[in-house]
Amino acid sequence: MIWSLSWKNIWRNKKRSFIVISAVTLGVVAGVFTAGLMKGWVDQRVEAAIYTEVSHIKIRNQDYLLNEEIKYTIPDQEKVVAELKNNPDVVAFSNRLKLTAMAASSRGNTALMLVGIDLNDEKKVSNVFEKMVPNAGTFFETDMGNPVVISDRTAEALRIKSYELSAEVLDSLAQSDIPKSVISKLEPIAGKKFITEKLFKKGLNTVLSKSEINKYGGAIRSAATHYRLRSKIVFTFTGTDGEMRYQTLKVCGIYKTTNAMFDQMNAFVLKNDIAPVAGFTSGENHEIGVILKEDVNARHFRDEMKGKFSGLNVMSWQDLAPDASMSSEYMNIYYYIIMGFILFALAFGIINTMLMAILERTKELGMLMAIGMNKKRVFRMIMLETIFLTMVGAIVGMILGYFVILITSHTGLDFSSVGEGFEAMGWSAMVYPEIELQFFIGVTILVIVTGILSSIIPARKALSLKPIEAIRTE
Amino acid sequence: MKVIEIKNLTKIYNGSSVQVTAVDNVDLVIEEGEFTAIVGPSGSGKTTLLNMIGGLDSPTSGEIVVGNTNLATLNSKQLVDFRLHNIGFVFQAYNLIPVLTAGENISFIMEMQGKPKKMITKRTIEILKEVGLADREKSRPNQLSGGQQQRVAVARALASKPKFIIADEPTANLDTKSTENLLDIMEELNRRENITFIFSTHDQRVVNKARRIIVLEDGKIVKDEQKNV
Ligand SMILES: Nc1ncnc2c1ncn2[C@@H]1O[C@H](COP(=O)(O)OP(=O)(O)OP(=O)(O)O)[C@@H](O)[C@H]1O
Ligand SMILES: [Mg+2]
Numbered sequence: 001m002i003w004s005l006s007w008k009n010i011w012r013n014k015k016r017s018f019i020v021i022s023a024v025t026l027g028v029v030a031g032v033f034t035a036g037l038m039k040g041w042v043d044q045r046v047e048a049a050i051y052t053e054v055s056h057i058k059i060r061n062q063d064y065l066l067n068e069e070i071k072y073t074i075p076d077q078e079k080v081v082a083e084l085k086n087n088p089d090v091v092a093f094s095n096r097l098k099l100t101a102m103a104a105s106s107r108g109n110t111a112l113m114l115v116g117i118d119l120n121d122e123k124k125v126s127n128v129f130e131k132m133v134p135n136a137g138t139f140f141e142t143d144m145g146n147p148v149v150i151s152d153r154t155a156e157a158l159r160i161k162s163y164e165l166s167a168e169v170l171d172s173l174a175q176s177d178i179p180k181s182v183i184s185k186l187e188p189i190a191g192k193k194f195i196t197e198k199l200f201k202k203g204l205n206t207v208l209s210k211s212e213i214n215k216y217g218g219a220i221r222s223a224a225t226h227y228r229l230r231s232k233i234v235f236t237f238t239g240t241d242g243e244m245r246y247q248t249l250k251v252c253g254i255y256k257t258t259n260a261m262f263d264q265m266n267a268f269v270l271k272n273d274i275a276p277v278a279g280f281t282s283g284e285n286h287e288i289g290v291i292l293k294e295d296v297n298a299r300h301f302r303d304e305m306k307g308k309f310s311g312l313n314v315m316s317w318q319d320l321a322p323d324a325s326m327s328s329e330y331m332n333i334y335y336y337i338i339m340g341f342i343l344f345a346l347a348f349g350i351i352n353t354m355l356m357a358i359l360e361r362t363k364e365l366g367m368l369m370a371i372g373m374n375k376k377r378v379f380r381m382i383m384l385e386t387i388f389l390t391m392v393g394a395i396v397g398m399i400l401g402y403f404v405i406l407i408t409s410h411t412g413l414d415f416s417s418v419g420e421g422f423e424a425m426g427w428s429a430m431v432y433p434e435i436e437l438q439f440f441i442g443v444t445i446l447v448i449v450t451g452i453l454s455s456i457i458p459a460r461k462a463l464s465l466k467p468i469e470a471i472r473t474e
Numbered sequence: 475m476k477v478i479e480i481k482n483l484t485k486i487y488n489g490s491s492v493q494v495t496a497v498d499n500v501d502l503v504i505e506e507g508e509f510t511a512i513v514g515p516s517g518s519g520k521t522t523l524l525n526m527i528g529g530l531d532s533p534t535s536g537e538i539v540v541g542n543t544n545l546a547t548l549n550s551k552q553l554v555d556f557r558l559h560n561i562g563f564v565f566q567a568y569n570l571i572p573v574l575t576a577g578e579n580i581s582f583i584m585e586m587q588g589k590p591k592k593m594i595t596k597r598t599i600e601i602l603k604e605v606g607l608a609d610r611e612k613s614r615p616n617q618l619s620g621g622q623q624q625r626v627a628v629a630r631a632l633a634s635k636p637k638f639i640i641a642d643e644p645t646a647n648l649d650t651k652s653t654e655n656l657l658d659i660m661e662e663l664n665r666r667e668n669i670t671f672i673f674s675t676h677d678q679r680v681v682n683k684a685r686r687i688i689v690l691e692d693g694k695i696v697k698d699e700q701k702n703v
Contacts, residue, residue: 001578001585008573363568370530370565371583371630372558374551468530471565472521 002377006384010392013357017389020353024393024447025400027342031443032401035335036433040409042327044258044428049321051127053262055094055289056298058320059305062313064286068100070240073284075311080288083308089296092124095285097271099278101237103150107159112264114148114235116271125289128255128268137229137253139268146273147252148233151263155254156197160228163200165190169223176223178216182208186220200224227254235269240279247277258428335439339446346390347454354386354458365462366470375463382459383452390451398440405435477638477670478504478527483536485522485693496522498693499536504638504672509664511684512674519693520674521642527672528561528640529553541637558587562631562639562669566646569627570615576626577602577611580633587634597633604666605629605659621652625659632663638670645680657683 010017050056059080064072074080077095084093097116103109119140123129128149129139139149155161165186173183185207194200200221204213231251239245249269257263275281292301298316305314318325358365369378412432485497496519504510512520525531527538529545538545540560548556557563570579577598584594602608605625607618615623624644631639641660645653657680664671673680681687689697 001582005571005574005582012573364571367563367565367568368571369554370528370557371563372554372561372586374554374558377586468525471568 002381003384006381007388009357009381009385010389013360016353016356020350020389021393021396023349024346024390025397027346028394028397028443028447029401029404031339031342031446032398032435032439033404033433034338035439035443036401036405036409036435037413037431038331038335039436039439040433041427041431042324042331043434044432045324046317046321046328048258048428049324050317051291052131052257053126053259054317054320055125056292056296056317057290057302057305058315059288059290060286060313060315062311065313068098070099070238070278070286073280073286074288076309077283077285080309080312083305084288084290089292089301091291091293092121093288093290094118094121094125095271095283096122096287096289097275097278097280097284098286099235099237099274101235101267103154103158103267104234104236105158105160105231108157110154110157110264112154112267114237114274115266115268116274117268118271122268125291128257128266131255131257133225133227133254133256136225136227137251139253139255140270142252144230144250144252146247146249147270148235148249149253149255149268150233150251151266152254152256153260153263154267155227155251157264158231158233159195160231160251161195162226162228163194163197163203163221163224164192164226165220165224166226167191173220173223176219178219182212182216185212197221227251229253237278239277245277245279247274249273258430336442336446339443343446343450347450350386350390350451350454351457353389354382354455355461357385358382358458358462362465362470365465366467369465370467370471378462379459382462383455386455386458387448387451390447390454394444394447398443402435402440405433408433409435475506476503477506477508477541478502478672479539480527481537481539483523483526483538484534485519485526485531486534495693497526497533500693500695502688502695502698504670506670507664507668508670508672508686509661509684510670510672510686510688511681512672512688512690513676513681514690516676518690520690522693523690524640524642524672524674528563529557558583559634560637562636564624564627564631564639564641564644564673566643569630570623572615575612575614576607576618579615579626580630583630584634589634601629601633602626604663619652621648621655624648624652624656628656628660628663632667632669635667635669638672641671641673643674643676645675645677650679653677653679 059074061072061074081095084090095118099114099116100111101114102111132139133152137149140147150158152161167190170183170186170190174180188207189203192203194203201217204217204220208217229251232248233251235247235249237245255263292298299318302314302316302319306312365378409432412430415429415431480500480502483497483500483502484495487494487496498519500523512523514520522531526533529548532546540556543556545553545556571582574582580598580601581594584597589597599608599611602611605628607622607625607629610618610622615626618626628639628641628644631641645656648656660671660673661683663669675681685701687697687699687701688695
């Protein structure tokens with residue numbers, strides 16, 4: 001009876017209850033959404049860090065770390081490889097040659113790391129091959145001799161990227177949902193070649209309005225982007241003998257990850273196309289990237305490997321991408337701190353509302369205590385009212401929050417307008433929120449606790465009423 | 475049989491400047507089945523006396539024995555339970571919980587008393603019939619007239635057959651017709667269920683219905699009159 005009475009009591013002042021419930025709802029939506037966003041963001045970062053950038057484990061010569069010289073190849077390579085092959089925790093590994101090189105096209109040059117790979121092994125360890133820019137070549141699926149895969153960034157540095165609104169590009173834009181009126185406005189700059197993004201933007205500015213650029217600029221730019229595939233790039237590096245060596249490679253594909261720094265650094269080449277030129281003859285390598293089974297602790301594995309082989313430097317992804325590892329470790333704490341603030345603010349609202357509700361019902365509460373409702377029951381009644389109020393808001397909030405995440409987890413949220421700096425650090429500007437059951441449970445518990453804590457003050461206030469004073473009629 | 479026995483009961487209020495003796499050395503015995511009115515001018519101590527009898531207020535001195543229980547021996551927790559199980563209350567206003575129906579208001583107190591569910595349902599219907607509101611079981615207080623609300627309050631006070639019912643000016647907010655109607659019902663219940671009623675009033679017509687009239691003045695009983703039935 002007290003339960004149903006409490007439930008009915010919260011609907012007495014519908015407007016006020018509605019305000020509190022919406023406040024709780026908003027708080028929970030904000031909380032659940034923040035959680036989903038953070039989880040999505042961090043997971044994407046960790047995923048990118050492990051599967052694109054650094055693998056679970058990187059094995060190198062310990063001297064290579066101090067000085068990235070070509071001579072510091074992995075010692076006892078056969079033994080290390082044999083160990084990796086036999087270790088049940090290892091899913092895949094890839095041996096790489098790494099050469100610090102100067103890359104030069106006919107128009108520009110840049111310094112980078114030339115990564116020599118065995119294609120099949122590399123594809124099992126790193127997903128760069130899935131990060132190819134559409135319509136910009138392939139990850140070594142070519143018959144062309146001496147292919148190299150470079151990033152969009154590198155292409156820009158080498159000036160083999162240009163922007164052109166060719167007839168073809170305009171045709172494809174006409175197929176998209178960009179209005180015809182906008183496309184026809186592009187006419188004056190059609191067929192012109194822009195060699196940098198800046199110039200292309202300038203060109204767009206002359207024909208389109210600001211709002212049109214904001215809306216369609218990105219799509220137009222990516223359609224207009226053109227890479228000069230098959231361009232010859234000359235790579236200069238030091239050979240094993242200390243002499244300068246040259247190798248000419250042809251661009252066969254362009255990739256783009258969410259980490260601008262990684263992109264700037266790395267160009268991929270088939271090991272066989274580079275090893276002999278550099279002076280390697282017997283399959284030496286500088287680095288082994290290892291992917292472990294999902295449930296294997298990378299740090300333990302690292303320590304095990306260190307113990308087995310001397311002269312090796314072994315690092316786990318946590319060492320190699322400390323930002324990703326830290327944020328995934330501290331995410332829960334951040335989350336509960338944010339949620340704590342939200343609920344703390346809510347608690348004040350709830351307490352205030354309940355105190356008002358009690359003040360309004362002084363006479364009724366006095367009457368109830370007079371006819372024999374004991375303190376325990378009064379306390380429970382007020383407490384339940386407060387908790388119900390909180391729970392209704394929480395449930396509505398969780399349902400709403402769930403749908404918000406469900407929708408945004410498909411469409412993704414684009415933070416590129418506010419977070420250009422993120423990509424430079426490897427944090428994707430496109431975030432796909434995720435939600436886990438544990439967050440819902442966490443939120444529910446937090447909300448119940450908040451409800452209980454906020455009910456104490458109003459309930460005590462109710463208990464302090466004296467029946468004869470409350471019911472006295474003046 | 476004595477239901478209430480009051481000896482040397484005094485209540486003094488210590489105001490900031492003046493001391494008010496609201497009840498002054500009262501001796502009183504209420505027998506089972508009485509239908510007693512307490513009358514007197516405003517400020518004569520009626521409410522104070524009834525509150526002390528009902529265990530809502532504590533005396534400055536003297537004692538109140540209900541049945542075999544001296545109220546002074548109970549702590550505040552025991553007192554609440556004592557009220558719940560032994561005393562029925564009807565106030566001038568704010569008797570009912572507005573979010574509950576007439577029936578639920580009556581059931582509620584029996585549920586607090588821990589009566590079995592079946593019995594509660596049966597008794598609620600029975601008692602609503604007795605106060606002439608069998609068809610208003612599902613009505614909320616705000617859908618009932620003032621007189622009907624007071625009848626529900628009487629029904630609730632009576633539901634679990636307390637030792638006595640205290641009603642402090644139960645008709646103060648009612649018109650003539652509702653007043654008479656409520657008194658008739660109270661008297662009827664008093665006779666049929668042999669429930670002791672003590673009520674205070676200013677209203678001469680209410681006084682006329684009482685079988686015993688106690689007149690208070692300045693906290694003292696100045697007249698105690700039994701009418702022959
Ligand atoms: N809480 C209190 N503090 C101080 N004085 C009080 C208090 N309650 C009552 N009194 C005083 O005690 C006296 C008796 O009051 P009481 O309310 O019992 O009178 P009453 O007979 O019920 O009056 P009425 O017919 O107006 O209801 C009055 O003088 C009143 O002012
Ligand atoms: Mg009074």
